[in-house]
Amino acid sequence: MIGLLSKTLPMLTKVSQLASKLPKGLGARGSRMIGSGFNNVFGGMGAGEKFWRFGPDALGGIVSAASLPANASLGDRLLTGTIDTVLPATLGLGASRLPGVRGNPHLAAGFDTVGSYAGAYAAMPISDQGMRLSNQMFGTGENKNPWERLSEQQWKEEQARIRQEILLGYGLIPGTRPQEMLYPGMQNYGEYIG
Numbered sequence: 020m021i022g023l024l025s026k027t028l029p030m031l032t033k034v035s036q037l038a039s040k041l042p043k044g045l046g047a048r049g050s051r052m053i054g055s056g057f058n059n060v061f062g063g064m065g066a067g068e069k070f071w072r073f074g075p076d077a078l079g080g081i082v083s084a085a086s087l088p089a090n091a092s093l094g095d096r097l098l099t100g101t102i103d104t105v106l107p108a109t110l111g112l113g114a115s116r117l118p119g120v121r122g123n124p125h126l127a128a129g130f131d132t133v134g135s136y137a138g139a140y141a142a143m144p145i146s147d148q149g150m151r152l153s154n155q156m157f158g159t160g161e162n163k164n165p166w167e168r169l170s171e172q173q174w175k176e177e178q179a180r181i182r183q184e185i186l187l188g189y190g191l192i193p194g195t196r197p198q199e200m201l202y203p204g205m206q207n208y209g210e211y212i213g
Contacts, residue, residue: 071128072115073108076135080104083146090172091165092158095150102146107138 084100114120114134115127150164159168 072112072131076108076111076138077104079107079135079139083142088165088169090169091150092153094153094157095165098149098153099146102149103139103142106142106145107135110138110141111135 080100080103083103084096087096087099111131111134114137115131117130120126120130147164151162154160154164154168155162161168163171
C-alpha cells in the first residue's frame with residue numbers, strides 16, 4: 020500500500036508540469052492559469068511533504084473503498100475511493116493555504132489535518148448518494164447503496180431460516196419428525212411404535 024502511495028504522489032508533480040502544456044483548445048491563457056494554479060498549490064513542497072500531506076488522504080480513500088460489502092461493484096469502490104481521497108485532500112490543502120497559516124509549517128500541518136477530517140466527513144454522504152445513483156442507473160434500478168442491499172438480502176435469508184425452523188419444528192416438511200406432533204412432550208417416541 021505504501022508502494023502504491025509513493026508511486027501516485029510523484030504524479031501530482033507531473034500533473035502540474037503537464038498542465039502548462041495543455042493543448043490549444045484551452046488557449047494559452049487558460050493553460051497558464053491552470054499550470055500556475057497547480058504550481059501555487061504544490062509550490063514549495065518537497066516529495067516528503069507531499070507524501071505526508073496526501074498519503075493519509077489516499078490511505079483513507081483506499082480503506083473506504085475496501086470496507087464496502089462484498090456486493091459492491093467495482094464502480095462503487097472506485098467512486099467511493101476517489102471521493103474519499105479527493106475531497107479530504109482538497110479541503111486539507113485549502114485549509115493549510117489560508118492567509119496567516121501558510122507561513123507557519125506547524126500551523127499549516129494542523130489546519131491540513133483538520134481540513135482533511137472535515138473533508139472525510141463531508142465525503143460520506145456524497146459517496147453514499149453517488150453509489151445510490153450508480154445503482155439506480157446501472158445496477159438493480161433501486162435507489163439503494165451496497166449496505167442497504169446487503170441488509171435486505173440478510174433479512175430475506177433470516178426470514179427463510181425462521182420459516183424453515185417453524186416448519187421443521189411442527190413436522191410440516193415431508194421426511195422430518197411427524198411423530199412429535201402426534202405425541203407432544205415425548206422425546207423418545209420409539210416406545211409408541213412396536
